[in-house]
Amino acid sequence: MLACNDVVKQFAIRRTWGSRQVTVVNRVSVSVEASHVLCIVGESGCGKTTLGKVLAGLLAPTLGSVTVDGTLLYHPGNKAWEREALKIQLIHQDPFSTLNPVHTVREELSLPLLHHQIVPKSLVGEECEHLLTRTGLDPKVVIDKYPHELSGGQRQRVVLARALSVRPRYIVADEAVSMVDVSSRLIMLDLFLEIAQKERIGLVFITHDFGLARYVALEGTIAVMYLGRVVEFGGTETVIHQPRHPYTKVLLSSIPPLQAGDDFKIDKVYPRSFDVPSLELLPPGCVFEPRCPYAFDRCQSALPVLSTVVHEPGHQVACYLEDEETAVV
Ligand SMILES: Nc1ncnc2c1ncn2[C@@H]1O[C@H](COP(=O)(O)OP(=O)(O)OP(=O)(O)O)[C@@H](O)[C@H]1O
Ligand SMILES: [Mg+2]
Numbered sequence: 001m002l003a004c005n006d007v008v009k010q011f012a013i014r015r016t017w018g019s020r021q022v023t024v025v026n027r028v029s030v031s032v033e034a035s036h037v038l039c040i041v042g043e044s045g046c047g048k049t050t051l052g053k054v055l056a057g058l059l060a061p062t063l064g065s066v067t068v069d070g071t072l073l074y075h076p077g078n079k080a081w082e083r084e085a086l087k088i089q090l091i092h093q094d095p096f097s098t099l100n101p102v103h104t105v106r107e108e109l110s111l112p113l114l115h116h117q118i119v120p121k122s123l124v125g126e127e128c129e130h131l132l133t134r135t136g137l138d139p140k141v142v143i144d145k146y147p148h149e150l151s152g153g154q155r156q157r158v159v160l161a162r163a164l165s166v167r168p169r170y171i172v173a174d175e176a177v178s179m180v181d182v183s184s185r186l187i188m189l190d191l192f193l194e195i196a197q198k199e200r201i202g203l204v205f206i207t208h209d210f211g212l213a214r215y216v217a218l219e220g221t222i223a224v225m226y227l228g229r230v231v232e233f234g235g236t237e238t239v240i241h242q243p244r245h246p247y248t249k250v251l252l253s254s255i256p257p258l259q260a261g262d263d264f265k266i267d268k269v270y271p272r273s274f275d276v277p278s279l280e281l282l283p284p285g286c287v288f289e290p291r292c293p294y295a296f297d298r299c300q301s302a303l304p305v306l307s308t309v310v311h312e313p314g315h316q317v318a319c320y321l322e323d324e325e326t327a328v329v
Helices: 047-056 080-085 105-116 121-134 154-167 182-198 208-216 236-241 246-251 297-301 322-329
Strands: 001-017 016-033 037-041 063-068 088-091 170-174 204-207 221-225 230-236
Touching: 001 047, 001 204, 016 037, 016 047, 016 063, 016 170, 016 204, 016 221, 016 230, 016 297, 047 088, 047 170, 047 204, 080 297, 088 154, 121 154, 121 182, 154 182, 182 204, 182 208, 204 208, 208 230, 221 236, 221 246, 246 297, 246 322
Parallel strands: 037 204, 037 221, 088 170, 170 204
Antiparallel strands: 001 016, 001 063, 221 230
């Protein structure tokens, strides 16, 4: 299992009058098991990429911990965690910036194989071809090409092949299909899911698009993030069909209906304001209060904590409306 426990990530932001710390990820605990999918959904700037990097072993948390199959990542004095971090591979949204422009596909795939001694030197060529085939590319066509000679979809497949080269147990895919042509997007998503299923890889899928999250994590879980915090968490079906947090309802209201008779119906909820508060000046109470159409006095005074919804084990929400409803019942 890949898990983060109570993770906080702060950055120092320089201003003319000095620097200040902003908390970009605030007390987040999420996990994913092998062959399962966890989707992290939220608007731009809510901390998804930062959380993804912390989960992938690329950014140390300011507070809290990350464990991979029981081993603590970022453990000072334990250099072995760097090896453990190999088990988690991050795939970025922009394959062009991830691939070295002066490396052919063969070089790009050979490097990690040789560096981490995944296969004997004599078998590297064969392994490169195998990795490309696994990701739906024809080695004969692409292996000697440079990134600029490939399409967006082909590039992202090469990035996936490179991630698979070190035999990861978990993949963190950060908006991984957003720069792929619309026509190939679904095929690419299916490829991620197929590989995760076949090779028992745990997939953390980061997206701002609830429509994609619904497709990818149909049998998995969804964590909805807002301004660095998880405001709702649960099984995909539950979060989508019985959302509890007003912010989740706002996000779900923005999915356009695909076709008449689509089983997904929700009463539309619109925010009071479309302005997201700055991380440097957060409201004192619930972070969603300034935009929440249901906000009441209590929401301004203190932050609601993530708690399990009554009679719905596994479904958590951070909203005072829950207490109100329970009180009415
Ligand atoms: N290295 C950094 N130093 C200072 N601030 C940072 C740093 N990295 C990210 N941030 C800030 O943290 C916040 C969250 O950024 P992050 O990239 O994690 O959000 P995101 O949810 O992935 O957004 P998007 O959907 O646009 O990709 C943003 O306000 C960003 O400006
Ligand atoms: Mg991002």
